[in-house]
Amino acid sequence: xxxxxxxxxxxxxxxxxxRRGLLGGVIAVGLVVLGIFPLVVTDPTATSIAFFxxxxxxxVSAWNIFSGYSGYLALGHAVFFGSGGYAVALAARDWHVSxxxxxxxxxxxxxxxxxxxxxxxGLIALRTRRHTFVVVTIAIFFIFQLAAFNLGFTGxxxxxxxxxxxFSPTTYNNPFYYVAAIxxxxxxxLSWAVRRSRFGLQLLSIRDDEDRARGxxxxxxxxxxxxxxxxxxxxxxxxxxxxYFIGQIFPQYAYDPLFDVxxxxxxxxxxxxxxxxxxxxxxxxxxxxxxxTQKFSANGLYLIIYGVLFLAVILILPGGVVPGxxxxxxxxxxxxxxxxxxxxxxxxxxxxxxxP
Amino acid sequence: xxxxxxxxxxxxxFGGVQALxxxxxxxxxxxxxxxxxxxxxxxxxxxxxxxxxxxxQQGSVAFNGTEITNAxxxxxxxxxxxxxFQLTRIFGRLTVLENMLIATQRRESWLRSLxxxxxxxxxxxxxxxxxxFVGIARLAGEPAGTLSFGQRKLLELASLLVADPSxxxxxxxxxxxxxxxxxxxxxxxxxxxxAGKTFLIVEHNMEFxxxxxHRVTVLNQGSMxxxxxxxxxxxxxxxxxxxxxxxxxxxxxxxxxxxxxxxxTREPAPPAREPAPPAREPGPPAREPAAAPAPAAAPAxxTLRGVYAGxxxxxxxxxxxIDVPEGGITCIVGPNGAGKSTMLAAISGLLRVRRGEIAxxxxxxxxRSPREILDLGIALVPQVHSLFPDMTVRENVxxxxxxIDDRALVRKRxxxxxxxxxxxxxxxGERAGSLSGGQQRLVEFAxxxxxxxxxxxxxxxxxxxxxxxxxxxxxxxxxxxxxGRTILLVEQNARAGLRLSTHGVVLENGMVRxxxxxxxxxxxxxxxALYLGGAVTADAAVP
Numbered sequence: 006x007x008x009x010x011x012x013x014x015x016x017x018x019x020x021x022x023x024r025r026g027l028l029g030g031v032i033a034v035g036l037v038v039l040g041i042f043p044l045v046v047t048d049p050t051a052t053s054i055a056f057f058x059x060x061x062x063x064x065v066s067a068w069n070i071f072s073g074y075s076g077y078l079a080l081g082h083a084v085f086f087g088s089g090g091y092a093v094a095l096a097a098r099d100w101h102v103s104x105x106x107x108x109x110x111x112x113x114x115x116x117x118x119x120x121x122x123x124x125x126x127g128l129i130a131l132r133t134r135r136h137t138f139v140v141v142t143i144a145i146f147f148i149f150q151l152a153a154f155n156l157g158f159t160g161x162x163x164x165x166x167x168x169x170x171x172f173s174p175t176t177y178n179n180p181f182y183y184v185a186a187i188x189x190x191x192x193x194x195l196s197w198a199v200r201r202s203r204f205g206l207q208l209l210s211i212r213d214d215e216d217r218a219r220g221x222x223x224x225x226x227x228x229x230x231x232x233x234x235x236x237x238x239x240x241x242x243x244x245x246x247x248x249y250f251i252g253q254i255f256p257q258y259a260y261d262p263l264f265d266v267x268x269x270x271x272x273x274x275x276x277x278x279x280x281x282x283x284x285x286x287x288x289x290x291x292x293x294x295x296x297x298t299q300k301f302s303a304n305g306l307y308l309i310i311y312g313v314l315f316l317a318v319i320l321i322l323p324g325g326v327v328p329g330x331x332x333x334x335x336x337x338x339x340x341x342x343x344x345x346x347x348x349x350x351x352x353x354x355x356x357x358x359x360x361p
Numbered sequence: 362x363x364x365x366x367x368x369x370x371x372x373x374x375f376g377g378v379q380a381l382x383x384x385x386x387x388x389x390x391x392x393x394x395x396x397x398x399x400x401x402x403x404x405x406x407x408x409x410x411x412x413x414x415x416x417x418q419q420g421s422v423a424f425n426g427t428e429i430t431n432a433x434x435x436x437x438x439x440x441x442x443x444x445x446f447q448l449t450r451i452f453g454r455l456t457v458l459e460n461m462l463i464a465t466q467r468r469e470s471w472l473r474s475l476x477x478x479x480x481x482x483x484x485x486x487x488x489x490x491x492x493x494f495v496g497i498a499r500l501a502g503e504p505a506g507t508l509s510f511g512q513r514k515l516l517e518l519a520s521l522l523v524a525d526p527s528x529x530x531x532x533x534x535x536x537x538x539x540x541x542x543x544x545x546x547x548x549x550x551x552x553x554x555x556a557g558k559t560f561l562i563v564e565h566n567m568e569f570x571x572x573x574x575h576r577v578t579v580l581n582q583g584s585m586x587x588x589x590x591x592x593x594x595x596x597x598x599x600x601x602x603x604x605x606x607x608x609x610x611x612x613x614x615x616x617x618x619x620x621x622x623x624x625x626t627r628e629p630a631p632p633a634r635e636p637a638p639p640a641r642e643p644g645p646p647a648r649e650p651a652a653a654p655a656p657a658a659a660p661a662x663x664t665l666r667g668v669y670a671g672x673x674x675x676x677x678x679x680x681x682x683i684d685v686p687e688g689g690i691t692c693i694v695g696p697n698g699a700g701k702s703t704m705l706a707a708i709s710g711l712l713r714v715r716r717g718e719i720a721x722x723x724x725x726x727x728x729r730s731p732r733e734i735l736d737l738g739i740a741l742v743p744q745v746h747s748l749f750p751d752m753t754v755r756e757n758v759x760x761x762x763x764x765i766d767d768r769a770l771v772r773k774r775x776x777x778x779x780x781x782x783x784x785x786x787x788x789x790g791e792r793a794g795s796l797s798g799g800q801q802r803l804v805e806f807a808x809x810x811x812x813x814x815x816x817x818x819x820x821x822x823x824x825x826x827x828x829x830x831x832x833x834x835x836x837x838x839x840x841x842x843x844x845g846r847t848i849l850l851v852e853q854n855a856r857a858g859l860r861l862s863t864h865g866v867v868l869e870n871g872m873v874r875x876x877x878x879x880x881x882x883x884x885x886x887x888x889x890a891l892y893l894g895g896a897v898t899a900d901a902a903v904p
Contacts, residue, residue, distance in 0.1 A: 203462075204471055206455075206479040210463045213452035219434040220412060220444060221464040222524060224471075231471040278454075 039186050043179045052178040054295040056185055056250065060243050061271065061291040063189040065283035067243075068268045070196050071236035073277035074205060075229055076212030077134070080265040081126065081142030082240050084149045087259030088122045089115035089241025090248035094165040095158065097249075104168035108249050109184050112242040119241020120234045127233040131226065134215070143265070150260035164255035167248060181250045185243065192239040196280050199235065208232050212278070267291075274318055276325025285326055289314075365390040365559055366411070366442070366528055371420030373406055373583075380406040382583035384420070388528065393550065393560040395570040395591070398580035399604050399853055404563045405447055407580070408530055412444045413437045424528075438464075443526035447533045447563075449513040451520070453506030457497065460505050460516055461488035464524040484523075491519045495549060511542040518549070528559045535566045547573050565696060571595060579603060601889050604855075662687040662847045663708065663739075663816055668717035668727075670707040671871075676715065677703040679871045685816070685864075690838065690848040692862035692879060694855040700871040701851045702744060705820050708849075709741045710734040721816070736764070740814035742805050744821045744851075750794025754804055757793045758785050761811030774811050781840070782807040799830030806837055817841060818849045823857065835861055859883040 039059070043052045064086065072079045093115040097108055130141045153159045172180055199205040207228045210218040219225050248254040267290070275286025294311060322329025364387035373381040381403045388394050396404050409415040411422055413434040421430045424440055432440075443464070452460050462480040480488065492498040495515040500508065505516060514534055521529060534550070535543045547569060554560060564570045570577060571591040578588040581603040587594060594600055661684035671677040677700045685691045693701050706712035708719055710731040719727040726734050748757050758778060762771045779786040784800060785807050793804060802822055809817060819838065823831040831854070839861055842848050852858025859865045865882030867875035875882050882888070 199475065201478055202475050203465075203477045203479045204474040206459060206462055207474065209455055209459070210452050213454050214450050216414065216434070217446065217450040217452070218463065220414070220438055221520065222435050222438040223463065223465070224435055227471055231475075235475075 036190075039189070043176075043182050047175075049175075049178055050299055052182055054292055054299065056178055056182045057295050058288060058292045059182065059185040059189050060247055061267065062284050062287040063185065063192045064240050064243050065268050065271045065275075065287040066189070066192045066196050066280075067236050067239035069236075069272055069277055069279075069283040070192075070199055071232045072269070073272060073279070073283065074199065074208040074212060075232055076278075077131070077229065078139050078269065079130075079142045079233075079236075080139055080269060081130070081146040082237070082268055083260050083262065083264040084122060084126060084146050085119035085237040085240040086244035086247070086264055087149065087153065087254075087256075087261075089119040089244030090254045090259050091153070091159060091165070092118035092241070093245030094167050094248060094254045097168050098165060102168060104170045105172075106180070108168055108170070109180075109246070112184070112188075112245045115245030116238040116242040119237040119244065122241075123234040123237035124230070127230045131229045131233065143262075146260065146262065146265060150256055153256035153260055159256065162256065164253050166253050167251075169252065170249070178250075181246065184246055188239060188242055188246070193280065193284070195235070195239070199232075200280060204228065204231070209278075270315065273325055274315060276327035276329065279325075279327045282325050282327035364388060365425060366561070367423050368407065368411065369421050369423075371407070371410055371417055371422070373403075373410060373415060373417050380583055381410065381417075381420075384580070384583060385585045386578055387588070388559060388561050389576070390559050391554070391557060392575040393554050393562065393573055395574035395577035396561060396563045396580065397565070397567075397570055397577060397594075398586070402580040402603070403583040404580055405532055406583075408444060408532055408563065411437070412442060412530065438524070438526065441525075441527040442530065443521035443524065443528070444530035445514070445517045445521065445532055445534065447536065449510065449517050451505045451508070451513050451516055453504065455505055456501065457492065457503055457505050457508070457516060458485070458488055458501040460520050461492065461523055464520055488523060491522050492516075494522075495519045496545060514546070515542075518546075522553070527557075528561065529553070531560065531562045531564075533564055534562060535564055535569045543569060567696075660687055661685060662722060663849065664718075664720045665704075665708070666718045666720070668704075668707060668719060669715040670703060670712050671715070672703075672712070677871050678707065680717070681868075681871070681873055682717075683866055683873060683876070685847065685849050687847050688842075688845065689863035690842050690850060690861060690879075691864040691866065692850045692852055692855075692858040693866045693868055694852055694858060694882070695868035695874070699868040701868055702820060703871070704868070705741060705818055705849075705851060708734075708818065709739065735812070738812070738815035739818065740809035740812055740816070741818040742802075742809050742820065742822065744824060746798070746801050746805070748793040748796075748801050748804060748808075750792065752793060753790050754785060754793050754796070755789040757804055758808050758811060761808035764812070771811070774813065778807045778810050781810070782837075797830070799826045799834060802826065802830075802834050803837060806841065810841070814846065816847045816849060818851075820851050821853055822850070823852065823854050831857065855888070856883060 042055055046052065046055070064082070068079065068082050071077065089112075093108065093111045096102065096111050096114055102108055102111060126142075126145055130138060130145060133141050154161060159165065170177070170180070199208070207218065207223045207225075210221070210223060211225055211229065215225055244259070248259070251258070271286035271290050272283050273286070274290060275284065276282030290311070293314070297306065297310065318326060324332070366386075366388040368384060368386040371381050371384045372379070384403065384407060386396070386407065396407070398404055406415060410417055411429075413429075413432050413436070416431050421428060423429065424437075424442060427440065429437055429440065429442075452463070455463075459479070462484060489498055489501060492501055495518060497508070497512050497515050497519070500512065505513070508516060518529075518531070518534065531550075534546055543566065550560060550562075550573060562570065562574065571594075574591055576588065577591050577594040579586040579594060579597075579600050586599060586603055587597050589597075663685035665681050665683045668678055668681045669676045681700075681704060683691075683693075693704065695701055703712065707714050707727070710726070710729055710733070714727040717727070718725055721734075721737055721739060724737070726737065726739075729737075749760065752760070755775075758775065759771065762774060765771055775785075782803055784803055788796065788800070793801065796804065806817075806822075822834050822838065826834060835857060838848060838850065850858055850862060859879040859882055862879035865875070865877060865879045866873060867882055867885075867888065875885055875887065877885070
């Protein structure tokens with residue numbers, strides 16, 4: 006009497022093995038491509054596009070650990086990106102770190118500063134929910150931007166120079182690329198670990214119904230704040246790396262509203278709350294954007310294509326590409342199962358058809 | 362025996378409405394306690410207060426000797442009080458099994474919870490056992506959002522049990538659940554109780570409550586009315602008064618309670634009102650002008666013929682046939698969940714009619730959009746307050762005419778409405794949200810009059826109002842009726858509603874049980890049984 010769902014649940018096991026194999030294959034191919042890309046494609050323009058793309062893939066994945074899992078749409082992660090950048094720039098300058106590999110060693114420090122910034126940020130912003138939360142994150146973002154313009158130690162509008170990296174000009178991008186790739190891989194592993202942990206399940210329960218989660222003993226405040234910090238850490242590291250690559254840091258680039266919006270757009274395009282969605286979204290949007298910028302310089306034509314692509318995806322697959330495609334596959338599978346079940350029902354009617 | 366959970370002197374107000382008024386409640390260990398009361402009597406609010414979802418300024422809540430007044434929900438749960446929600450709340454995008462792994466009474470750091478996999482194998486086994494126990498184990502891998510309503514209720518209950526709370530607060534566990542599943546649910550509750558769990562259950566299904574509970578507490582207008590064994594409660598006339606809205610207020614009901622024996626056949630005996638024998642044309646007392654002219658005379662303005670409608674899978678209305686005579690007041694009564702609000706939604710076009718036909722002034726309206734139906738002259742004042750709280754009173758009333766372009770006409774109508782409802786002029790510039798519940802109700806009436814509708818549908822206009830305000834609201838209903846508007850009224854306060862109506866309809870389980878003149882229905886012997894459970898014969902229609 007209470008099992009109408011039996012039909013869909015029954016035929017699951019045969020699919021899982023295939024799916025695991027497929028998933029393993031995709032991960033292996035992805036890792037290989039990530040690993041050999043700058044060795045195969047040596048054109049500096051292409052490797053710099055690859056670098057920016059990998060940075061954004063990591064940043065969106067990190068953003069997704071908070072916003073995707075908890076459902077709180079944060080539009081202030083540029084604060085972590087910029088703060089990580091400033092932390093690395095200031096540390097390199099004040100601690101006289103010379104250019105080269107040593108600066109990469111400062112990146113975890115940039116991440117820590119970003120995570121530390123996330124504490125007061127989160128304590129204030131996470132008192133609110135939904136639209137208010139979005140607005141508060143934007144407001145706090147602008148406070149940081151304003152502070153960076155006006156505080157003495159940031160160098161104001163003239164910014165801070167980062168040490169020059171003495172890498173070979175032909176493969177100059179490669180060290181940056183590989184460090185970004187390592188951070189990306191670690192962030193994805195972190196995202197996966199969060200997703201399967203108790204902590205992650207609590208985050209997801211907050212996304213679905215925060216009040217009920219509290220009623221089941223979830224310490225929602227603490228969980229949200231911790232996720233906010235975890236999410237800030239890789240973004241801070243990537244910020245340090247990004248500005249080291251650029252060579253200098255200014256307030257308007259460190260705290261860039263477009264960065265906030267990009268993370269959200271990429272996340273939504275791929276599908277927030279999934280592990281692969283943010284990767285896909287950043288891969289497509291950032292590489293396209295960089296490509297168009299390089300090719301058509303700054304005439305803004307790419308924005309039209311960008312917009313059309315985005316609208317098309319949102320209209321056709323409103324939940325993002327990954328959840329949307331997964332849904333289509335699921336529906337297709339249920340339908341074929343039902344068809345085959347009906348076919349099986351129809352054939353040996355005399356034998357097993359009598360079971361009501 | 363000391364109480365495991367005790368509530369003392371709790372008061373809680375929302376805007377102008379006093380939801381709880383010096384409310385008392387005791388839950389004894391190892392018992393199944395029922396909490397019943399008419400709509401708006403404060404049951405869910407009391408749950409919210411106990412579990413920390415609503416803060417109180419007055420009163421106290423204690424559990425096991427510990428004061429837990431205004432403790433946050435996670436702490437209340439950690440102490441061992443779990444609750445379900447009236448509108449079942451599950452985590453729709455998580456799987457059924459994942460839903461079972463969330464509840465925790467542990468205090469562990471987030472760092473530890475980050476490295477621990479969600480659900481150890483022992484926890485998963487336990488979760489599966491509990492899913493087996495409630496009977497939905499085979500759905501463990503499905504997204505919880507795909508479950509049926511009844512399955513969600515079972516999941517919600519099971520997901521609490523994971524953390525092994527000692528007290529379970531269930532808010533309408535049987536509401537909207539099919540009868541077979543209700544039986545299953547009752548068995549599970551009884552079994553858990555034998556294993557030592559204490560229950561506090563809010564429920565409108567009286568058979569369920571009376572059959573299951575050791576002790577039943579009745580709330581009325583935010584206070585405890587009586588508490589006792591199911592038998593005591595069932596035979597206490599004050600309880601029936603509370604459900605039927607007897608003598609006007611709680612105190613009066615209590616006074617009247619001792620003197621009379623059987624609730625069901627009692628005459629309504631409010632002070633200043635004349636108890637009339639059934640057949641007679643009642644001589645209208647001072648404030649009761651509309652009561653019961655002969656029902657057969659007027660032609661039907663609105664007719665429902667064999668209407669089926671519902672949400673999701675099931676039909677809530679089953680073969681409903683009703684005539685609403687022109688120029689009269691027709692009152693629909695029935696226990697909670699009878700389908701009253703569903704019927705109004707079907708009439709106003711908000712809900713699609715699956716079978717049957719609804720016609721208004723000879724034209725078929727089922728299948729039309731709410732906007733078209735409004736344009737035909739049917740106005741609905743919904744159950745919950747529907748004013749725009751941040752707009753002024755006058756703006757709210759003007760919104761009622763926003764489909765009319767003719768400014769002069771709007772001004773004329775506004776003047777007429779202000780004539781009838783002086784409050785619209787007196788409080789014109791104030792925020793509508795600052796008015797009391799009763800005042801808001803009047804402004805809502807005023808707003809619906811801006812379209813000069815032929816038929817006004819009122820969904821529980823007296824809900825949450827104190828007796829005096831209720832009188833005023835009912836007077837306005839009669840007044841609007843005397844000005845020529847046909848009124849269709851749904852009322853929880855059955856006595857008061859039927860008394861002012863020319864026609865009465867009793868709905869139960871989505872079917873019409875009784876029809877007749879307001880007074881005939883009011884005095885029908887079956888009506889008490891309808892509200893408080895017990896046998897109702899299917900052929901109980903008044904000729």
